[in-house]
Amino acid sequence: MLLETLIDAKAVDYLILVVYFAFVLGVGWLAKRQVADAADYFQSGRSLPAWVTGLAFVSANLGAVEIMGMSATAAQIGIPTVHYFWIGAVPAMIFLGVVMMPFYYGSKVRSVPEFMLRRFGPGAHLVNAISFALAQLLIAGINLYLLGSIVHALLGWPMWVALIVAAAVVLAYITLGGLSAAIYNEVLQFFIIVASLLPLVLLGLHRVGGWSGLTAKITADAASAPAAAKVPEAAQQLNSWPGNALSGFTGDTLSVIGIVFGLGFVLSFGYWTTNFVEVQRAMASESISAARKTPIIGSFPKMLVPAITILPGMLAAVLVPEIAQLKAGGHPAGGAAGSGVTYNDALLLLMRDLLPNGLLGLAITGLLAAFMAGMAANVSAFNTVFSVDIWGTYIKKDRSDDYYVGVGRIATAIAVVTAIFTAMIAGHFSNIMDYLQTLFGFFNAPLFATFILGMFWRRSTPTAGWVGLVTGTLSAILVWLGGNPDVGLNWYSLPGQGLAFVAASAGFVMDLLASVVVSLFTTPKPREELRGFVYSETPKADLVDADEANRPWYHRTLPLAGLSLAMVVVLNCIF
Secondary structure, eight states: OOOOOSSOOOHHHHHHHHHHHHHHHHHHHHHHTTOOSHHHHHHGGGOBOHHHHHHHHHHTTTTHIIIIIHHHHHHHHOGGGGHHHHTTTHHHHHHIIIIIHHHHHHTTOSSHHHHHHHHHOHHHHHHHHHHHHHHHHHHHHHHHHHHHHHHHHHHOOOHHHHHHHHHHHHHHHHHHHHHHHHHHHHHHHHHHHHHHHHHHHHHHHHHHTHHHHHHHHHHHHHHHSOGGGOOOOHHHHSOOSSOHHHHOOSSHHHHHHIIIIIIIIIIHHHHHHHOHHHHHHHHTBSSHHHHHHHHHHHHHHHHHTHHHHHHHHHHHHHHOHHHHHHHTTOOOSOOTTSSOOOGGGHHHHHHHHHOOTTHHHHHHHHHHHHHHHHHHHHHHHHHHIIIIIIIIIIISOSOOHHHHHHHHHHHHHHHHHHHHHHHHHHTTOSSHHHHHHHHHHHHHHHHHHHHHHHHHOTTOOHHHHHHHHHHHHHHHHHHHHHHOTTTSOOSOOOOTTHHHHHHHHHHHHHHHHHHHHHHHTSOOOOGGGOTTTSGGGSOGGGGSOGGGGGSOGGGSHHHHHHHHHHHHHHHHHHO
């Protein structure tokens, strides 16, 4: 028997969903015909153009975080949420394309942990591979939980059925076609997501009286909210800087430092430059020039994504009665999970109140596409790291391509089944961004410290690689536990997502300190083994495409990077 639904979906809505799922599985089946060896399955044969990998680069991240997490945070604190894009994404994407992709692509590694193996040796490689695989299973669970919540809330299926069906579709097209299937579906999903959320934004702005009506309503609600609700002042909700509502710091200077260093540098660079989920898309490009341009091309749509993720959250805060009540300190019943409305429900409830049937089906399809894109990205990265970096390096070496492709498909199935269970962990967080930033602080921030030190300091040693990773990760966890009120240590208190910023910063700094100290007392690798892995030991000719200089400016890496950086500076100044 179907449960009560949040939205009354009609036959036309179901038809749109069926057509979409059929198309997705068809792409997986067609991609399977192109899989001849392990390079095709895990890296798409390095044959994809920059515009395809650039859109897939963005779409791989356009999952639970972007759609539900950002709209939830925007409903709660407003415009400062843009920092996750304009400070916490675009600069790091540019740095990845200009500085780091030449090393990844030129070294011909198949994964980020494999890069660690060749730069630092098996100790750092094994620590990184295991921590990365664990992180992907946890993050895949986030996407799957939210996907299941949507199906449960909108279509009435029980949660366990929704989780299994959603997991089965992702499993089918990743198992069939490998990375190519994931990437081509991500490009399709990017356009579907935009097409499904844009009408919601336009209808919402029309309902509230445009941008001026939205700002006036937020101002009025902030002024009338009871003090106990701790609603941010209107000025804080309607301006990105100094971002106190996001950082949790009361002082403006500390807030700016926390956002720029904790989010903009440590968390952002740690995520975008070392997270194989993203880097894998660029490594599937057809040339080193295309690989460098992949994250830079992706930065242009990335800086505009707030229009379809943050605006719906802000609109929900003033148009949806339950979200307005929650923000004012109430505890409305209902919600996608059925245990009470949370900020994660903002987008769903706005869809319920604004969209007619037909558009509703398109919106449901867009949300499902977003979560499957995110989950597929996590799963395809997991199966590569498990098959290549763990199984192929430490358990069964020197087997045939067919053998490792088979292991990859088994790893995919294991990851999807495990995600059904890790999805339950995500259900304990009312704002999914809190959980996600915590995971990034644990896993990505220390890795970035090890990476950046090893790439620019020849003296960084193999022993320092794994000692730094372990020290940084444990430090981040300890600092997070000390400030988490649910744990009870109560070393300090920091509201908002500042706790994740501080934990990530601690992990980064402690990793650097441990790595430097250990490097001074241990032996570095010979210089001849560092070519392609350390900047000072790598000839410039190895890091660029010689033919790129003869192309128009819009086909060259540095001009595109400069344009992207200028645009994001202007956006920060305007808002």
